[in-house]
Amino acid sequence: MSQSIIKSWIELTGLAAVVGSLIFVGLELKQGQDVAIAGQYQDRASIVADYYLSRLGSEHLIAHLGQDFTSSYEANELGPEQTNHFESRGPDSLATNFLHVNLVLVMFDNLHFQFQHGFLTEEAWIPFRAQLKGTLRNPLWAELFRDNTAKWRESFRNLCFGLLAEIEAEEGTASLAGGCEGLPRKENAALSLSAASDDWFQVYETSEGVYSIVEPYQYEESISHLIVGDERAILFDTGIGLLPIRPVVERITDRPVTVLNSHTHFDHVGGNAEFTSILAIDSDYTRANMAGFDHRRIAADFVPEAFCNPPPPGVDLDAIHTRPWKASRYIKDGEILDLGGRRLEILHVPGHAPDATALLDSENGLLFTGDTFYAAELWLVVPETNLDEYEQSITRLVNIEKGVKYLLGAHASARVNSGRLAEVRDAFHKLRSGEYSGTEDDGRLVFIIDGIEFVTAQPVLDGKQGDITKGGSGLETWD
Numbered sequence: 001m002s003q004s005i006i007k008s009w010i011e012l013t014g015l016a017a018v019v020g021s022l023i024f025v026g027l028e029l030k031q032g033q034d035v036a037i038a039g040q041y042q043d044r045a046s047i048v049a050d051y052y053l054s055r056l057g058s059e060h061l062i063a064h065l066g067q068d069f070t071s072s073y074e075a076n077e078l079g080p081e082q083t084n085h086f087e088s089r090g091p092d093s094l095a096t097n098f099l100h101v102n103l104v105l106v107m108f109d110n111l112h113f114q115f116q117h118g119f120l121t122e123e124a125w126i127p128f129r130a131q132l133k134g135t136l137r138n139p140l141w142a143e144l145f146r147d148n149t150a151k152w153r154e155s156f157r158n159l160c161f162g163l164l165a166e167i168e169a170e171e172g173t174a175s176l177a178g179g180c181e182g183l184p185r186k187e188n189a190a191l192s193l194s195a196a197s198d199d200w201f202q203v204y205e206t207s208e209g210v211y212s213i214v215e216p217y218q219y220e221e222s223i224s225h226l227i228v229g230d231e232r233a234i235l236f237d238t239g240i241g242l243l244p245i246r247p248v249v250e251r252i253t254d255r256p257v258t259v260l261n262s263h264t265h266f267d268h269v270g271g272n273a274e275f276t277s278i279l280a281i282d283s284d285y286t287r288a289n290m291a292g293f294d295h296r297r298i299a300a301d302f303v304p305e306a307f308c309n310p311p312p313p314g315v316d317l318d319a320i321h322t323r324p325w326k327a328s329r330y331i332k333d334g335e336i337l338d339l340g341g342r343r344l345e346i347l348h349v350p351g352h353a354p355d356a357t358a359l360l361d362s363e364n365g366l367l368f369t370g371d372t373f374y375a376a377e378l379w380l381v382v383p384e385t386n387l388d389e390y391e392q393s394i395t396r397l398v399n400i401e402k403g404v405k406y407l408l409g410a411h412a413s414a415r416v417n418s419g420r421l422a423e424v425r426d427a428f429h430k431l432r433s434g435e436y437s438g439t440e441d442d443g444r445l446v447f448i449i450d451g452i453e454f455v456t457a458q459p460v461l462d463g464k465q466g467d468i469t470k471g472g473s474g475l476e477t478w479d
């Protein structure tokens with residue numbers, strides 16, 4: 001019922017716009033051009049005049065239409081933006097707004113028609129096309145267009161669908177481009193940028209003798225930390241492997257470098273094959289991951305959309321893979337690594353991955369947390385993730401956090417003040433309580449609890465775990 005009223009109003013507004021465009025056509029109409037078009041306009045214009053005289057003046061009708069429009073659209077699924085739009089307006093305002101949208105779209109339909117029939121030059125049409133695209137960026141207006149597709153001329157309909165596709169493609173890349181515009185993150189911008197940085201790696205001196213090597217232009221924003229002692233250095237992670245990390249390390253130190261990974265997901269072992277001295281957790285999961293990851297297993301993270309700037313020149317995104325690597329020695333929880341004038345304690349903190357490892361530099365008040373914590377959305381989603389283990393690990397780290405000044409995670413911000421782990425633990429308890437509901441996103445569940453964002457999946461929440469002896473790249477899904 002309301003739909004039929006709306007349809008008649010659409011027709012009405014369409015005709016109203018015809019009157020407007022007739023003036024234009026009248027001015028532009030030249031000898032030899034299609035007079036039939038003008039005749040068609042003329043017929044419709046007289047009908048619209050009748051409509052206006054008999055119906056438009058009725059305030060009562062406008063209010064009635066507004067109410068119908070609201071209830072008819074409330075029955076449909078609307079995004080928050082559209083719902084707010086409706087909630088903040090009364091029926092009169094809605095009806096007027098609805099008419100306005102339709103008038104504008106009809107005007108564009110007519111302008112496009114004129115352009116197609118030679119009444120409008122291409123030069124004159126181009127700005128109108130841009131305006132129409134701007135109009136369709138408003139989700140409510142796009143919805144009104146889609147809801148009334150039968151009403152529009154076919155060529156106009158195709159034009160609008162083409163523009164909507166353009167907008168969608170632009171917005172997909174715009175969100176990533178926005179990420180680049182937001183770089184460096186404010187925590188990183190507050191640190192001093194080292195001269196060892198280059199076009200791909202940004203190196204920050206996060207503490208005396210600690211260099212955090214950030215890869216900001218791929219959406220993971222992976223961070224590898226080089227911790228330099230008097231005699232040797234530990235490289236805690238080796239990046240995503242798009243460009244070699246060893247030259248960066250060699251610009252920072254000439255001391256022997258040993259690699260240790262915060263865990264063996266692809267985005268932390270990318271440069272392992274460039275090194276011969278590598279420490280690893282003694283587990284089947286880790287050994288399986290030493291075989292490297294073929295292109296197929298990590299391709300999703302190397303599509304052009306994964307980069308906010310064009311990927312570095314000369315890099316072949318279609319061939320990228322993780323090269324195999326070997327452990328030179330296995331390590332255990334509690335072991336101390338003496339770098340000369342600097343001691344690091346190894347903490348095996350499974351949960352995010354079975355071989356997740358943290359490093360404690362208690363003398364300097366630093367805790368390197370890997371993917372167990374960093375200041376961005378925390379991923380507890382892949383089949384090898386185990387929430388019972390994560391619970392134990394985060395609880396253990398909260399106790400250690402009390403004695404440190406800074407947390408250095410493996411993504412996003414190189415260094416944040418301690419205190420955040422307790423917040424994560426509290427939010428994590430709420431996540432597991434089952435009292436919160438997540439938002440489904442491409443088979444994942446996203447929860448934002450007290451400002452902490454978790455990306456997880458139902459099987460993980462249900463306590464399931466995949467076969468960890470087969471390893472895992474960090475990108476595998478449950479199905």
Ligand SMILES: [Zn+2]
Pocket residue numbers: 265267268371410411
């Ligand atoms: Zn990671």
